[in-house]
Every structure is written in C-alpha cells, then in structure tokens.
Amino acid sequence: MAIRKIAFVFLFLNVVFLNSSYSQRYSALDSIVLKYPSFGSPEKLAERIQKDFTSEHDKARAIYSWIALNLNYDLKTYLDPPEPKTFTSKNELENAKQIQLAHASTTQKAFRSKKAVCEGFSLLYQQLATLSGLKCQFVTGDSKRLLNDIGRKRLGSNHAWNTVQIDGKWILIDATWGEGYFDEKRQVSVKKFTPIYFDMAPDYFYMTHFPESSMYAGNTGNKEAFLNGPLIYNEFVDNSCEISAPFSGVVHANDGDKITFQIKNISRLEDLYYLNKKEEHVKIENPKEKDGQLEFQVTYNRKYGRFITFFLSNQALAAFKIVPKQI
Template identity: 50%
Template sequence: MPQKKIALIFLLLNSIFINFTFAQKISEVDKIVAKYPKSFDSTEKLADRIEKDFDSDYDRSRAIYSWIAFNIRYDYNAYLNPPRTQGFSYSSEAEKQQKIKQLNDNLIQKAFKSKKAVCEGFTALYQHLASLMGIKCEIIRGDSKISVRDIGRKTTSSNHAWNMVLIDKKWRLLDVTWGQGYYDSSKGRMVNDFNPAYFDTDPDYFFAKHFPDSGTYLGKRLSKEDFLNGPLIYNTTIENDYKIKSPDSGIIEARNGDKITFEIKNLSKSNQVFYVNKRNQAVKVQNPKEKRGGLEFQITIDNNVGEYITVFVDGNSVVSIKIV
C-alpha cells in the first residue's frame, strides 16, 4: 500500500477515536474558562479576568492555555500559503528592536482579534498574556514529529514553536497550538477539540514529539537522531502514561517470520490491543503477558504487515514504528 494511503488511514483512525479520551480530562480551571466570553476588548482585560478568578501562577497559566485553545483556531490556509517574510530597514539597534517589537505586537493582536493563527501567533499570544500576569514565559522554536512519515525523516528544518513557563521555580512545557485541535485529513480541515495533554507535559513525552533548535533543554543535551528515529507516540500515550519500553527504536529491520516485541506501561489484559495491517484490517495481538506494570506482546512480520505498524489500545492509536 502506498505510504501516503497508510499515513492517511492512521491519521483518520486517530482523529476518530481521540475525542472520547480527552473529553474526560477537563479540569476545574478549564470549566471556568469555558464560560468566558469568546472575545475581550483587549488582552489586558482578559488577563485581568484570569488574575481575578485564579490565585496561583499554575492555574493562571492553565487558564491562558485553555482560553487560547478554546477560542483561537489554527489557520490551515495560512500554513499552506505562508505570507512573505516582512523585512524592514533601521539605522540603529534601538530602532531595530522597536520595529521587531511592533511586528510581534501586530502578530499578537492579529491572533487575538481574528481568532486565527499558526504556531507563531499561538506562542506569541500565550507569552504576552503570561507577561501581563508577571509569569515568566519563553518561546521555543524547533522540529516536530506528528505522523508516521516523520519516523526516520532526514530533513531537520525548524517547523514549529511552543512555550515554556516558569511556575514555582520549575519550567513547564506546553504547546497550546496542539491544545486547540487537530487536522482531520478525511475532511480536509481543522477540527476544534480541546486537548489538555500538552499543558505541563512530562519532558520525556514532550521531546518525543518536539525537538528544540538549540538541541538542549535546561542545559541537558538532547539527541536529534533519537528524536527522528524513535517510535511515534500519540496523544493517548501521553494522557494515559503508556510509556513505550520496547521497542526503543522507531525503525526496525525485520524479515518475514521475525517477531517484534512490544512492552507498554500501564496496560493490562483487560485492554483491547490490536494493530492495522496493510489491508486496513484490525488484527488483535495474541497471547499478551502482563509484565512489570504493563503488557508485553509480539507482532509477527508477514506479507500482511505494511511499512508501518501502529498499535491501538481501546480504539486509540498509541505507538507507530517503521519496518525496513
């Protein structure tokens, strides 16, 4: 089966099953923010409302995430047809910084007023609202990993941006762009579906799907090779702490008759575990064993296994690997 068709199947299945899981993860902060107006006269008035309703920096940071995710939509048309880079001239460093600030302010206000943005707008608006509340926030740019086609990808260009916020002397990772929804390839449009998995995400999960241009996180060197060649994990994996213990590589060399061993944390025999073969048929895993707080099972490589194997748990995609 062609690679594009396989990727489409996996993305479609993931988008179908994603809604139920996250509908159950709404926090009390989210419930309050969901009742806010969709529009405010200014970012300052929105920040004032959040500061009034919530006492801690953690809840305020979550409230910013929730409001943006509920109300700002990903501008897929702008993603497909990005505007030409806007240049400018300057005669001094002060004038340069002033013009950069003006461009950033325009980006923030455009996202806030139009209710549409790509990741640059999401991250700039988040940072701006956090700064109005005295919360230290950074914008991080880098690479992202979202589909089976990214497993083993050779191109390494920067294509995404996210935020870090400093709360209680600890940096927290968040991606509000991914918090607002997902692209449904079957409908050819973005779907609004609030996703809390990318607020204060565990770094191990976060950096399985994000790689900063700096190559470091809090002074710790990260491996771009491990990022690109590792298994692809999904939102459900993060939300349910389905840590993938095996395989540790996303690229597996195998021949017909070889068995690929999977070990996934926080699963039991009560979970329905299957994969989809190249004929788009669901194949239930055989003889799974409970082991060390998780489930271990094997998938045998045969003529029905395609270029990719995606494991599903209770209808949700959890991990994909590439077979070569």
C-alpha cells in the first residue's frame, strides 16, 4: 500500500509540474485544454470545447492544442507502413461510402489509442471541428521535412493536414507537426508541442506542404519548384525569414566554390553558423547588410557532405542541397 501511495504522489507531482510548465510556456487557452480530463468520445470532447470557447478561432485552436498535446505519433507505422487500402466498388457512391467507413475507423482508433500517423491526426481534427460547428477539410499531399526531401524525384501523397474556416477565412493547420517532430539522426519521434502550425502563413506553410488537389494549392507554384526549394525549419518561421538567394534549394557548386546567400530578418548574426561532418561550427564568410537583408558566403567543401544546414542560436534555420556542376 505504501508503494502505491508513493507512486501516486510521484505521478501527481509530475502532472502538476507538467501543467505548471505548459501553463507558463503557452497561452491561457492551451493551458485550459491541457487540464482537460479524459473523454469517452469525440462528441463529449467537442461538447466541452463548445462550452469553454465561443469564437471560431478559439474552438479551432483548442482542437489543435488538444490533439497535439494528447496524441502521440505512431513511429512504428510510419517506419513500416501497411499496404495502402484499395477499394473496388462498382460505382462512385459505393466507393465514397467505403472511404468514409475507413476514415471513420481511423478516426476512432486515433481517439481511443491516442496514437496515429498524419492521417489519423487530420481526420480526428476534421471530426472534432465538425462536431464543434466549424467547416473543415481534410487535405492530402506531399511534404518536405527531411534533408533528402530537397530535390528528390516526385512521389505521391505522403502527408495529411487540414484547412478550417474561421470568420469566413480558410486557415492552414497541421496538428501532426504541432505534436512534435521526427529526429532523423536518432530515428526517434520527439514530442514537442509546436504552436506555429496553427494558422501558419501560407507562404511558409506551402514551402513544406504541397496539396494533392489544386483546389487547395492557391499560388503554390508547381511540384518541381516545391521539391527543389530549400528546407525550412521552425526557427525560420519564428523569425519571419525570407531567402532571396540562391533562387533554389538545390545549389550547383564544386569543391572550393563560394556560394552567396541572402536571407532577410536575421538579427543575431553572431549566432549564425553551419556544421561540418564532425559537427563543428563553421562561421559564415563576408557577412554584410544589403537592402535590409544579410548577405554572406560559404566556401563549399565536399568533405562537409551534400547538404548545408544553417543554424541560428543552435536551432536549425534552413538547409540546401549541393550538387556538383557539370563539367
């Protein structure tokens, strides 16, 4: 009995500490959602959200926060995905019913197990949004999150997210990336609540997301330009950075060539660097302010590898792929 009491006290203190930590770090709305108890159904959760929040914005944000804070990414399924489901119906109506049933099963599993990949995150968001009186769409498409995504060949859909209508305006939401991120080096999923993937500016969102359907694409350009663009990280968005040069994320350079970069809104110059293969800090060269942006150079050394990733205050900022020039 004493051991059980100690374990309970330890668990209680952990919950209190987490609540306190999150409350200090995130908004008041997120703190309210963090303290929610377990709910027996999505309907019960939606009822609570509608009780606690009245505006469309707050409801949409509460759903985002609840999913990002409560669901865990299913890394096992991500690394070893099952065979895609195929539907062999005689007509479009029957096919649509089968897809709807499959989506309902995925949504229910995500809510009950608190574990899913992007499809489960996004379908659950859509269900909770609909139950809360919001107009919401489930969107599939391509995404860029790993270094090898820069300049890769075209592939089909590999990600899902949402767009939800708030006060007549459709905004972009990725609750999966709001939950955390995949550590490519360690091959582990890291849970880290990330608020920026709620209502992210389209210019930034579409640098890492490319919708399968043209009805969601807006002015996102073509698929090749998307894949060849630089890889941006959360720090890039947080600092409202813009890249003026190079014009592509795929840079053609040979050993010893100087590559010129121009990035707007970098205020902490002394903290900007990239890494060599030994993960040693390498300072940028010839930095100068020009037309409201920072211009600097990097002398390419093939020993550093195929990619150059810039860091700002020890946080990844943006990455480029280096391809040898044709001689």
